[in-house]
Amino acid sequence: MDNEAAFDKFKSCAVEVLQVPAEKITLEAKFSDDLEADSLEVVELVMALEEAFGITVEESELDGVATIGQAFDLVTSKL
Amino acid sequence: MAVPGRRRVAVTGVGVVSCCGIGNDAFFDGLCAPAPVGEHRVHDFDPSAWFDVKQARRADRFQQFSVASAQMALDDAGDVAVDPARAGVIFGTGVGGLETLQQQITVLVEKGPRRVSPFLVPMIMGNAGAAAISMRFGWRGPCETVVTACAAGTHAVGNAARLIQSGRCDAVITGGAEAAMAGIGLAAFSNMTALSSSGVSRPFDRRRDGFIIAEGGAALVLEELDLALERGAHVYAEVLGSASTADAHHITAPAPGGSGALACMELALEDAGVTTADVAHVNAHGTSTPLNDLAEAEALEKLFGTPGPIVTSIKGVTGHSLGAAGAIEAVCCALTIERGLIPPTAGLEELDPEMHLDVVTGAPRPLPPGVLLSNSFGFGGHNGCLVIAPIGFASSASRS
Numbered sequence: 001m002d003n004e005a006a007f008d009k010f011k012s013c014a015v016e017v018l019q020v021p022a023e024k025i026t027l028e029a030k031f032s033d034d035l036e037a038d039s040l041e042v043v044e045l046v047m048a049l050e051e052a053f054g055i056t057v058e059e060s061e062l063d064g065v066a067t068i069g070q071a072f073d074l075v076t077s078k079l
Numbered sequence: 080m081a082v083p084g085r086r087r088v089a090v091t092g093v094g095v096v097s098c099c100g101i102g103n104d105a106f107f108d109g110l111c112a113p114a115p116v117g118e119h120r121v122h123d124f125d126p127s128a129w130f131d132v133k134q135a136r137r138a139d140r141f142q143q144f145s146v147a148s149a150q151m152a153l154d155d156a157g158d159v160a161v162d163p164a165r166a167g168v169i170f171g172t173g174v175g176g177l178e179t180l181q182q183q184i185t186v187l188v189e190k191g192p193r194r195v196s197p198f199l200v201p202m203i204m205g206n207a208g209a210a211a212i213s214m215r216f217g218w219r220g221p222c223e224t225v226v227t228a229c230a231a232g233t234h235a236v237g238n239a240a241r242l243i244q245s246g247r248c249d250a251v252i253t254g255g256a257e258a259a260m261a262g263i264g265l266a267a268f269s270n271m272t273a274l275s276s277s278g279v280s281r282p283f284d285r286r287r288d289g290f291i292i293a294e295g296g297a298a299l300v301l302e303e304l305d306l307a308l309e310r311g312a313h314v315y316a317e318v319l320g321s322a323s324t325a326d327a328h329h330i331t332a333p334a335p336g337g338s339g340a341l342a343c344m345e346l347a348l349e350d351a352g353v354t355t356a357d358v359a360h361v362n363a364h365g366t367s368t369p370l371n372d373l374a375e376a377e378a379l380e381k382l383f384g385t386p387g388p389i390v391t392s393i394k395g396v397t398g399h400s401l402g403a404a405g406a407i408e409a410v411c412c413a414l415t416i417e418r419g420l421i422p423p424t425a426g427l428e429e430l431d432p433e434m435h436l437d438v439v440t441g442a443p444r445p446l447p448p449g450v451l452l453s454n455s456f457g458f459g460g461h462n463g464c465l466v467i468a469p470i471g472f473a474s475s476a477s478r479s
Contacts, residue, residue, distance in 0.1 A: 019133035043197040051194070 013048040027069035082352045088240040088318040089307040092300035093410045094151025096144045099396050107414045110422035111443050119293035119398035139176030140258035144296030145208030149252050152298040161250040166218035168209045169239040171231030171255030173402030176203035181261040228457030232405030237321030249303050255406035256296030281426035282365035282392035290366040293398030297406035315413040319466040320351030326460030337378030343462035351466035358388045359449025362408050364456050365392025376434040385435035395425030405455035412451045412467045419446045
């Protein structure tokens, strides 16, 4: 899967779980400020990503993940 | 004043989500119309009227009913200018977020523990409805949930009224909500043989054979009477008193002869400072189960003699919405007073020959002067009773 296809898939998960318009899902977007997503919603998003990408993300790996870009990097590092 | 020196409690707003109607007018019209056919779900409930998509996904259906009814009640009450620290929320439910629990157990079994929603706990907890209401309106006084099965809605209103009577609160949003019609809930009630096998709710009828399970929610805004009148609020009714007792007898069957129900009604009248002669109408629990209706009828006959005050059970139309039922019926009492009409008991065609009650059938009947009693009884042996009256009743010359 190339990077663009992976981000499209990531984006559709984020739109579905966070209920925000697709254009707000940018690499720079911050979960708390830009997307109004609290920690439980980030967990829910990660669960959706695990399912969509067939990966496993440990809770400890989410420490410091504050932006879409950081979360995307975490996902792609496991592909 | 019915009870000298005690702060009085006005009902200034009501809201309801029921299978026979959403909103006060549709609901009351529904109560006076034939019972819905088929499952007593609130088929036309659209959460988007009260929640955005994300909020709705995080809120179990019982919480959605809680918030929707509370919002309608507060809108109805108008400008409740209350100190948030003196504004409370007391809500009831029987089982909380059963649909969410069932869905997530399926996820657990099919996909494993890592896929269970992080929102499961705040969605299924029984207090989710009360919590959501306090957060939505910023009311920061006592915020609690009553869980007494089918008596929860009635107990919630009684407890809320006490918060105002005692001086702790100036306004309280109270009520109850239930959405337990997930497969697991239907199977459980069915297997305990509580549900009607004929599929018809017939309170007090000789052919009654169980209740029709329903869902819904209802809310009332209670305010200290003088403050309500000062702000020019419309006052539907006054909560004069309430009582709560336990049968201490059996987990599902009522105490023989309705002794627990009788004790509760007596205490409620005493709390309200009225006598049996003051009671014009009883909004009965009247579930349409053989045991409940017989015990309730026996209790009513012992308390009032026969035929006693005019009785109705709206469960002929609404079915039994468990922890929401008492709140829905309290809203019905407020609307009964407002409109001067008692809705009939749908489904009742032939009064059980063992009962000697004056039950409204067919068409609504005019409400005579006097106070209203609203009963609820729950599995576990919980009894609740409210005394609700037109605002003029307790102010009239006969009281001191």
